[in-house]
Amino acid sequence: MAIQLVTDQLSTELDEMFRNQIIGNFKTIEKALNDLDTFQTTLNFEQNKINQSLKDIDHGLESIKVDNKNRDANIEAIVKILSDYDVPVQIVNGKVLETEEGE
Incomplete structure (x- = not known):
């Protein structure tokens, strides 16, 4: 949206130098x-790019x-299968650990 101020239509009754200064200021x-x-x-365009990146x-x-949920579910399924076959393993703090018989 281009803005156009009225600049050259100031009264010619003004002092020529003052008139030119006012016109210059308007421009x-x-x-x-x-x-x-x-x-x-430009700012709106960049903001849209940032929002899309986020x-x-x-x-x-x-x-x-x-x-991560799928991985955890798979690990739990593997541990269960191993436990069903009496393989001494368990999950402790998200890690599969071998345990001693009877633990």
Whole structure:
């Protein structure tokens, strides 16, 4: 959205130097406002990229959580099978440990 200020339509009854200074000020303000508009558009674009990256990271973390649950379930299933065949193992603090007979 380009902003255009009325600059050249100031009364010619003003002192010529003062009139030119005021016109120059308006043109400077107009350029700054348009630059801000451009920066805002860029900022919005970058914010959208960051938000998408965060969604991607969140999706990746969720995938890791699912993988960890699957791994833990598999380990527990293996330990159960081994226990059914009297192999002395158990899970302690998330680790499979060999145990002595009768423990």
